[in-house]
Amino acid sequence: MKSVIGCALATLIFASGAAQAQSEITVWSWGSAAPGLEATIPGFNAEHPDITVKVEKLGYSDVKSRVLAACAAGGVGLPDVFQFQNIEMELITAQFPECAADLVPLGFDAGAQSAFPEFKLFALRDEDRMLGMPWDSGPVVMFYRRDFYDKAGVDADSLTTWDDFMTAGAAIQAANPGVTMINDNLNGGTENFRMIAEEQNCGYFTNDGQAISVAEPGCVAALETVKTMVDDKLVAAADFNQKITNVTANAVATLMNGAWMEGVIRNGAPADQSGKWGVAIMPSITADGAHASNFGGSLLAIANNSDKKAAAYTFLSYALGTKAGQITMLKDQGLVPSLTSALEDPYVDEPSAFWGGQKIWKLILGRLPLISPINGSEFFSDADQVMLSVQTAYLNGQYTSAQEAMDDAAKQIGFATGLPIAQ
Amino acid sequence: MRRRNLTAYGFLSPYLLIFAAFWLWPIIYSFYLSFLSTRRAPWTFNPSMTWLRITQDTAFYNALWNTLKILAIQVPAMVFLATVLAVLLNSQLLRARGLIRFAFFAPVVIGEAAYAAVFRLMFNTDFGIVNKTLQAIGLSKVDWFANPSAAMSLIIMAVTWRWVGYNAIIILSGLQSIQTDVYEAATLERVSPRQQFFHITLPLLRPVLVFCFVLSVIGSMQLFAEPYLITNMGGPGGATETLGLFLYRQGFLNLNFGYASAIAYTIAALAVAISALNMWIGRDRT
Numbered sequence: 001m002k003s004v005i006g007c008a009l010a011t012l013i014f015a016s017g018a019a020q021a022q023s024e025i026t027v028w029s030w031g032s033a034a035p036g037l038e039a040t041i042p043g044f045n046a047e048h049p050d051i052t053v054k055v056e057k058l059g060y061s062d063v064k065s066r067v068l069a070a071c072a073a074g075g076v077g078l079p080d081v082f083q084f085q086n087i088e089m090e091l092i093t094a095q096f097p098e099c100a101a102d103l104v105p106l107g108f109d110a111g112a113q114s115a116f117p118e119f120k121l122f123a124l125r126d127e128d129r130m131l132g133m134p135w136d137s138g139p140v141v142m143f144y145r146r147d148f149y150d151k152a153g154v155d156a157d158s159l160t161t162w163d164d165f166m167t168a169g170a171a172i173q174a175a176n177p178g179v180t181m182i183n184d185n186l187n188g189g190t191e192n193f194r195m196i197a198e199e200q201n202c203g204y205f206t207n208d209g210q211a212i213s214v215a216e217p218g219c220v221a222a223l224e225t226v227k228t229m230v231d232d233k234l235v236a237a238a239d240f241n242q243k244i245t246n247v248t249a250n251a252v253a254t255l256m257n258g259a260w261m262e263g264v265i266r267n268g269a270p271a272d273q274s275g276k277w278g279v280a281i282m283p284s285i286t287a288d289g290a291h292a293s294n295f296g297g298s299l300l301a302i303a304n305n306s307d308k309k310a311a312a313y314t315f316l317s318y319a320l321g322t323k324a325g326q327i328t329m330l331k332d333q334g335l336v337p338s339l340t341s342a343l344e345d346p347y348v349d350e351p352s353a354f355w356g357g358q359k360i361w362k363l364i365l366g367r368l369p370l371i372s373p374i375n376g377s378e379f380f381s382d383a384d385q386v387m388l389s390v391q392t393a394y395l396n397g398q399y400t401s402a403q404e405a406m407d408d409a410a411k412q413i414g415f416a417t418g419l420p421i422a423q
Numbered sequence: 424m425r426r427r428n429l430t431a432y433g434f435l436s437p438y439l440l441i442f443a444a445f446w447l448w449p450i451i452y453s454f455y456l457s458f459l460s461t462r463r464a465p466w467t468f469n470p471s472m473t474w475l476r477i478t479q480d481t482a483f484y485n486a487l488w489n490t491l492k493i494l495a496i497q498v499p500a501m502v503f504l505a506t507v508l509a510v511l512l513n514s515q516l517l518r519a520r521g522l523i524r525f526a527f528f529a530p531v532v533i534g535e536a537a538y539a540a541v542f543r544l545m546f547n548t549d550f551g552i553v554n555k556t557l558q559a560i561g562l563s564k565v566d567w568f569a570n571p572s573a574a575m576s577l578i579i580m581a582v583t584w585r586w587v588g589y590n591a592i593i594i595l596s597g598l599q600s601i602q603t604d605v606y607e608a609a610t611l612e613r614v615s616p617r618q619q620f621f622h623i624t625l626p627l628l629r630p631v632l633v634f635c636f637v638l639s640v641i642g643s644m645q646l647f648a649e650p651y652l653i654t655n656m657g658g659p660g661g662a663t664e665t666l667g668l669f670l671y672r673q674g675f676l677n678l679n680f681g682y683a684s685a686i687a688y689t690i691a692a693l694a695v696a697i698s699a700l701n702m703w704i705g706r707d708r709t
Contacts, residue, residue: 061656064676065675065676068675068676068678069675072675072678072680091678094463094464095464095678097464186569186659186660187568187569187574187654187655187658187659187660188655188656188658188659236548236549237548237566237568237569237659239655242547245550246549249549249550251549378463379462379677381672381676381677382677382679385482385661385672385676385677386482388658388660388661389482389485389660389661390660391660392571392658392659392660392661392662393660395660396571412480412481412482415476415479415480416476416480416677416679417462418460418462418472
């Protein structure tokens with residue numbers, strides 16, 4: 001027995017000695033992005049067998065808080081690569097510019113950068129440095145249940161305004177007992193508000209990030225729309241996991257989300273829902289609106305204190321920087337590529353059986369050029385927390401009007417950030 | 424200094440060094456930080472972004488108010504329940520005492536994340552057992568996570584469920600330290616059991632009850648895991664946001680270390696003040 005262990009030990013030592021050229025990189029990622037990234041590993045290893053990639057899937061807020069805590073501690077405990085949301089990245093670029101590695105010397109030069117659209121690069125730039133590589137974007141669309149809509153005789157493509165949507169919602173709920181028209185993370189987030197507001201070209205801050213724009217008409221109208229829907233009992237409160245529960249339980253007719261929800265629904269819904277789902281363009285407050293908005297979308301950054309930066313960059317440039325990598329993630333998890341060239345892949349013209357034979361990617365990618373990007377600024381978390389509590393108070397009738405609520409939100413955000421309110 | 428003392432400090436030095444590095448220094452440094460605006464690098468001296476803000480910040484007052492609500496409702500309710508429970512657990516009529524005592528103590532042993540997940544499921548609006556039961560007996564369902572008052576009562580229920588047994592065991596040990604001959608004498612004097620409880624048990628239990636109060640007050644001031652895990656980071660919209668959670672948000676989500684330090688000092692001062700008040704009320708009046 002002893003000799004067996006001895007042999008095994010010797011083999012192990014020998015093996016590890018032989019594999020010294022091998023480097024292993026660890027990635028922190030969340031949600032459907034993690035399995036998407038994992039799907040690119042076989043293709044990557046075919047080209048680079050010497051680099052092992054380990055994707056650790058954590059919750060979104062776990063990644064965020066662990067990365068920020070690690071950055072505050074000078075980078076201690078960071079993995080080699082971590083995912084971050086574009087809209088929140090300025091928190092790191094502004095507060096911990098040394099936490100994420102500059103990718104320019106690793107090869108992400110102006111030429112490589114030009115493969116991505118400017119609105120995805122903006123938050124990653126720190127003067128001449130580039131602190132991450134764009135991953136996916138989140139053009140907003142409506143994911144809806146064809147069978148529920150049909151039962152009420154509603155044509156999803158005819159819902160141009162939110163008023164149309166609400167009228168249809170009442171009919172759909174009447175025709176399908178136990179079904180709610182739409183979900184919103186009312187209790188823990190401002191998702192629907194932000195999507196509706198951005199469609200009206202309104203965000204928390206002006207595009208230069210120097211003033212607070214939350215009290216502008218677009219945002220006020222968006223908050224009113226959210227309240228009307230809640231008051232009409234067309235909304236069930238659900239965070240990300242509860243949305244999936246509601247999908248499985250046939251309890252929701254529509255989900256409005258960034259396109260990355262496509263993979264979550266397709267991979268998470270029970271098999272008998274295949275063919276019952278469809279995708280539609282989002283409604284607008286006014287009929288002539290852009291009907292386009294962005295929600296979510298991430299990047300990958302390399303920890304500055306990683307000793308495997310070159311290997312990590314090699315992986316990034318395959319997974320995010322090649323058509324093969326990006327299309328793999330689109331097929332597997334519905335992650336919409338930021339890489340412009342990937343949008344011309346023949347795959348985007350294919351119909352999808354789960355979505356009732358619809359050519360969903362043609363519709364979704366068609367939204368991209370219409371999106372007016374929003375500046376998250378480094379104060380995004382501050383503003384979003386204020387907005388959440390103001391939204392709750394407004395929904396509970398603690399303000400007389402949406403304008404009053406938003407003026408209060410602007411005042412509070414100003415207090416937290418020191419920025420002026422846009423005139 | 425005498426040689427003997429030097430040797431003693433020599434032996435203490437590893438601890439003192441760790442204490443200085445991980446306790447004393449952060450305490451001093453965060454006091455310094457509480458005067459800086461840490462919104463943008465480089466950090467500058469600007470107490471109006473921290474100490475002035477804290478006096479005017481509606482979000483801070485909301486968190487303070489929530490914490491005080493929990494203090495005022497949950498702590499007395501829990502100590503009352505724990506006392507009743509301790510008296511029942513102390514009863515001679517009770518069978519399988521060891522098992523039952525453990526059963527009430529068990530919630531403390533369970534990890535916060537696990538019990539929070541179970542509470543979230545039980546109180547789920549559409550599929551949870553609590554709402555299903557309410558509907559089965561003809562009541563309307565409660566939107567536990569969307570209604571501010573319901574969410575607050577959920578937090579209070581959860582914290583009470585978790586800590587009532589723990590406090591009951593402490594009070595039970597207090598009960599058992601009361602000499603039985605006091606009760607025997609009272610019984611001979613025909614003092615009713617109810618009077619015995621109010622005139623013998625409660626006064627003799629006072630030091631233990633004060634101890635439970637102070638522990639629970641400090642615990643409530645630092646309450647974090649329940650609102651973070653059960654009501655989705657203090658939801659809905661900050662209705663269950665406690666001071667602990669507010670501090671965490673400002674420090675580690677908004678990276679506003681200056682403001683977070685000012686909040687930390689405020690929480691510490693409040694905890695000291697409320698505990699002192701508790702001890703003053705519960706002092707021996709001899």
